[in-house]
Amino acid sequence: xxxxxxxxxFVMLFVLIALNATAQKITPYLQSTKKILTFPSKVxxxxxxxxxxxxxxxxxxxxxxxxxxxxxxxxxxxxxxxQYSDYLGRWDVNVIPQMIIVGIVNTKRTRxxxxxxxxxxxxxxxxxxxxxxxxxxxxxxxxxxxxxEELMPYINSHYKTxxxxxxxxxxxxxxAAVYCLFTHPEMFQMYISVSPSLWxxxxxxxxxxxxxxxxxAVLNKTLFLSDANEGVSDSSTFHTNVLKLDxxxxxxxxxxxxxxxxxxxxxxxxxxxxxxxxxxxxxxxKDWKNP
Amino acid sequence: xxxxxxxxxFVMLFVLIALNATAQKITPYLQSTKKILTFPSKVxxxxxxxxxxxxxxxxxxxxxxxxxxxxxxxxxxxxxxxQYSDYLGRWDVNVIPQMIIVGIVNTKRTRxxxxxxxxxxxxxxxxxxxxxxxxxxxxxxxxxxxxxEELMPYINSHYKTxxxxxxxxxxxxxxAAVYCLFTHPEMFQMYISVSPSLWxxxxxxxxxxxxxxxxxAVLNKTLFLSDANEGVSDSSTFHTNVLKLDxxxxxxxxxxxxxxxxxxxxxxxxxxxxxxxxxxxxxxxKDWKNP
Numbered sequence: 001x002x003x004x005x006x007x008x009x010f011v012m013l014f015v016l017i018a019l020n021a022t023a024q025k026i027t028p029y030l031q032s033t034k035k036i037l038t039f040p041s042k043v044x045x046x047x048x049x050x051x052x053x054x055x056x057x058x059x060x061x062x063x064x065x066x067x068x069x070x071x072x073x074x075x076x077x078x079x080x081x082x083q084y085s086d087y088l089g090r091w092d093v094n095v096i097p098q099m100i101i102v103g104i105v106n107t108k109r110t111r112x113x114x115x116x117x118x119x120x121x122x123x124x125x126x127x128x129x130x131x132x133x134x135x136x137x138x139x140x141x142x143x144x145x146x147x148x149e150e151l152m153p154y155i156n157s158h159y160k161t162x163x164x165x166x167x168x169x170x171x172x173x174x175x176a177a178v179y180c181l182f183t184h185p186e187m188f189q190m191y192i193s194v195s196p197s198l199w200x201x202x203x204x205x206x207x208x209x210x211x212x213x214x215x216x217a218v219l220n221k222t223l224f225l226s227d228a229n230e231g232v233s234d235s236s237t238f239h240t241n242v243l244k245l246d247x248x249x250x251x252x253x254x255x256x257x258x259x260x261x262x263x264x265x266x267x268x269x270x271x272x273x274x275x276x277x278x279x280x281x282x283x284x285x286k287d288w289k290n291p
Numbered sequence: 292x293x294x295x296x297x298x299x300x301f302v303m304l305f306v307l308i309a310l311n312a313t314a315q316k317i318t319p320y321l322q323s324t325k326k327i328l329t330f331p332s333k334v335x336x337x338x339x340x341x342x343x344x345x346x347x348x349x350x351x352x353x354x355x356x357x358x359x360x361x362x363x364x365x366x367x368x369x370x371x372x373x374q375y376s377d378y379l380g381r382w383d384v385n386v387i388p389q390m391i392i393v394g395i396v397n398t399k400r401t402r403x404x405x406x407x408x409x410x411x412x413x414x415x416x417x418x419x420x421x422x423x424x425x426x427x428x429x430x431x432x433x434x435x436x437x438x439x440e441e442l443m444p445y446i447n448s449h450y451k452t453x454x455x456x457x458x459x460x461x462x463x464x465x466x467a468a469v470y471c472l473f474t475h476p477e478m479f480q481m482y483i484s485v486s487p488s489l490w491x492x493x494x495x496x497x498x499x500x501x502x503x504x505x506x507x508a509v510l511n512k513t514l515f516l517s518d519a520n521e522g523v524s525d526s527s528t529f530h531t532n533v534l535k536l537d538x539x540x541x542x543x544x545x546x547x548x549x550x551x552x553x554x555x556x557x558x559x560x561x562x563x564x565x566x567x568x569x570x571x572x573x574x575x576x577k578d579w580k581n582p
Contacts, residue, residue, distance in 0.1 A: 023331070024328055024329060024330050024331070024445065025328070025329040026326050026327070026328055026329075027326065027327045027329070028325075028326060028327070029325035029326055029327050029342060029344075034319075034320035035317050035318065035319060035320055036317070036318045036319070036320050037315055037316070037317055038315060038316040038317075038318070039315050040314070040315070051320060053320075079374050079377070079378075080374055080378060083370050083371055083374045084565065086370070087370075087371060087565060088562065088565070090561075092561055093561040093562060095559075095562055154315065268386075270381075270383055270384040271379065271384060271386055271573075274375065274378060274379070274569055275566065275569060278565055278566060278569075282562075
């Protein structure tokens with residue numbers, strides 16, 4: 001290599017470095033507190049995908065523990081709940097505790113989130129088609145067993161959790177939340193049920209609620225319930241049924257139940273989760289004070 | 292290596308593989324549509340960090356273009372706006388267009404987001420301390436020049452943008468949005484101003500609005516304005532001043548202005564952005580139909 005060509009290379013390198021110093025640069029935006037857990041479940045006999053969002057470590061309090069919100073339809077609402085909990089739990093906002101969000105991604109949604117095997121559709125009519133979207137159904141008991149016996153122990157052993165769990169869901173997920181409240185109340189302290197599909201199997205869960213709740217009983221739970229303007233073909237089955245559940249809860253004159261029902265007249269079935277999950281977090285922690 | 296040791300290794304490998312197949316696995320949660328842009332600005336004479344969120348490519352419409360929302364206080368509200376726009380723009384929600392979110396991260400916030408050099412504080416009194424948080428101030432004109440001459444051309448040349456821009460900000464960011472509307476109305480079609488700090492410099496921007504807006508003028512813009520329950524020490528300067536701006540806008544009997552003012556009586560200065568940005572997106576696109 002000649003002296004001249006060596007100098008040329010140096011000049012080129014210098015120019016490249018100088019250019020680089022003034023050039024725009026694109027890098028990935030990583031949210032390091034979110035992880036994907038691949039979880040082989042024996043109960044469900046399949047591998048499940050779980051999204052986990054954890055608050056950033058607090059260096060002044062490394063042993064800090066967090067409540068855990070278990071969220072159904074993880075693929076739809078995990079980012080939303082993570083964002084709400086992060087923002088509202090920020091030191092300069094500070095109206096709810098920081099929390100761990102566990103988003104369960106669906107495989108067979110209807111199977112996992114419905115309490116009974118049924119082919120009775122939204123309009124109360126049997127869906128007899130062979131490839132009905134309603135098949136398979138009735139696996140909610142097993143799905144809750146998966147949460148109770150496999151997922152919760154995993155989360156509690158791998159994260160700094162408080163013994164304080166919240167279950168949140170929308171539509172079939174809202175149905176599953178209400179079903180869980182009346183059948184396994186030991187699992188969660190707080191329930192968020194956004195537009196529960198109470199129409200399922202000729203209002204099976206409404207009948208269950210009426211049976212399970214004794215008049216004047218003690219129910220030390222927090223429940224946020226909501227629905228929206230979501231009539232299908234002039235029907236308003238969601239609204240009618242949520243009002244029925246509201247009437248059952250109020251008619252039983254329960255003790256200890258911390259309960260709110262919100263109706264979103266300007267929201268649809270699909271837009272409702274955004275304001276409803278926000279209001280739900282504000283409601284369930286309305287008496288919370290940062291310790 | 293003996294035959295036995297070879298077999299042992301195979302057995303060990305098999306056991307490891309079998310174990311691995313049933314073990315939980317953690318992987319990072321990447322949001323591949325979000326990027327960090329490092330942008331050396333000549334106008335500001337410093338390098339800025341910009342967060343960019345882009346909708347996922349639509350394989351059925353590769354040439355699809357998107358409106359762009361420029362967001363001040365990127366480090367605080369970028370995730371929120373990205374989440375709202377993603378969710379509300381989903382095919383099965385579909386109430387606003389999918390959009391590009393450009394979150395501008397602060398360096399010297401007070402300098403960039405205030406229109407004048409001032410040491411008059413929230414209570415109308417001079418802050419004469421040498422290390423006042425109010426210093427430096429008055430750089431909003433230059434900051435808007437940075438957006439107009441450097442950032443917008445970059446975004447428009449690197450992304451599939453529509454000629455449709457939105458400016459959104461909270462507090463000082465809300466002030467900057469309103470200032471921009473009255474001084475550089477050609478830059479944006481829509482403005483979201485959440486609790487603007489109209490108290491700045493003895494209500495400088497309110498006076499400006501009153502001067503700039505002629506009675507009966509045409510102002511073909513969309514503006515969402517809001518405030519909350521955010522009095523400081525029994526004062527409610529935010530609310531009083533937002534009402535003054537509301538009165539100016541209504542008193543001028545403008546033509547073409549698509550305007551909404553929301554008051555959030557149950558929110559504080561810091562919680563308000565969550566519901567306000569949601570309502571703002573729903574308002575500015577209330578007449579939008581997916582083409």
